Amino acid sequence: MTTEVLVPRGRRPVDLFLVLRVLLAVGWTVVACVTLALGERESSIDHLAAAIADGHVHEVTVAGGLRPGSTGFATQQVRWRSGFVPYVAEVVQRSPGDAAGGDLPSGVPVVRQDIGERLAQRSPDVEVTRVPVRYAGSTLGKWWVPDWVAISGFALVALTLVLLARGPEPRWATRWGWFWTMALAPPFGVPAYLVLGRPRDPVPEGPDRRVTGFPALMLALVFLPLVWVVVTMPF
Template identity: 40%
Template sequence: MTAPAPSALPQERRRPTLRDPWTALRVALAVGWLALALTTVLVGQRPGQLEDLRAAVDAGGVTEVRVGEGLEPGATGYATQAVVWRDGLLARRAEGWQVSPGVDAPTTLPVLDTDLAEELRAQGVRVLPLAERSAYSEVAGWQVPQQVGLLLSAAWLVMLFLLVGGPVPQRATRWAWFWLSWNPFGWLALLLLSGPFPGVPAPRPGAGRLTGGWAFLLSLVLGGGLLVPS
């Protein structure tokens, strides 16, 4: 009895090849995901706390910051003042209300007793002006340039085309992968595990698939929200 020809093998048992357009698309999107994730880390600003900044300054771990404009000289009321500093390779961002005397500010941010730039200069920190972005996107809690957010949105739409118009996905149903894809790491899992991918073992023949309901609950636990343009 002769072995079946490679073309007669079930799809999940064929060796993944970039000659398959769907596999090539998964690989291209995975490479793009890694590139955009690295860009987010390098140019994005991760939320931080003013208390963390002050502690790092006291410990000598921060010697230079960038501070945004607050209230204009002579103005009354309150305004947001932002500060960005480096925590290793990561850029951290914190905000507070700069408030003029006798004015009550909302409680959504910490209230600064004085101009943040003056406070940090008094502690020997080099203060540079912060050029605020006119438009940005929120990516999994990171503030990134709008161009990065647009590229991520475009890549997500291509991934959605792969999910809806491509072959029947492995390991989970289409709805299950849809819910998981709202998490950045769920997106990467979709590209690696929903179909043939070089270096990734195929699922066992007849193995069950995750359904949409369970995936929806899992996405709530993991946390969703890939992009929020602003």
């Protein structure tokens, strides 16, 4: 008579790096959704004029500006919605008699006329509403977002780099290969790393054919113009 002894199987150890990769993917998805829900797409007055001419914009809100009779300059914010995307643009209103010079914001177009009056005159069918000035806490790429969204984005960047540096060797590309892909093409590189950057086999068969740092850098530079178009396109 034989007796069978059942030996309980040990639990498989939790793969902490897999858990971190999944959490990062969820975190990036949440930040992207919150950015679309609460953020405003940075744009320009030229884009607004084109949207009005195409009949896509019928309401505009204007914030800030010079008080009647005052001199100097002031920043004005223009907000509108085209489709499901909210947009915001800034201009500097400068009084007609104000001389050149002064500490003007860099990269912001200067107008001599109140932008709300200018829009009302050129596009009488567009409703212009005055609202208080509202500044976004931070910028995340080409989006104005609350501070906590930007902080969350920076934290996710740091954690993604920690996973890349301290985690197991990834597949398809070396650490440097994934780094350059994420650094120069973040809209594509980060999701690709989180999905495809699984650990490589402990004992790989054959030579290491992963993409190394320099080829990844060259490839990312080739696709950099496409990334710039995607990031800056007004939708």
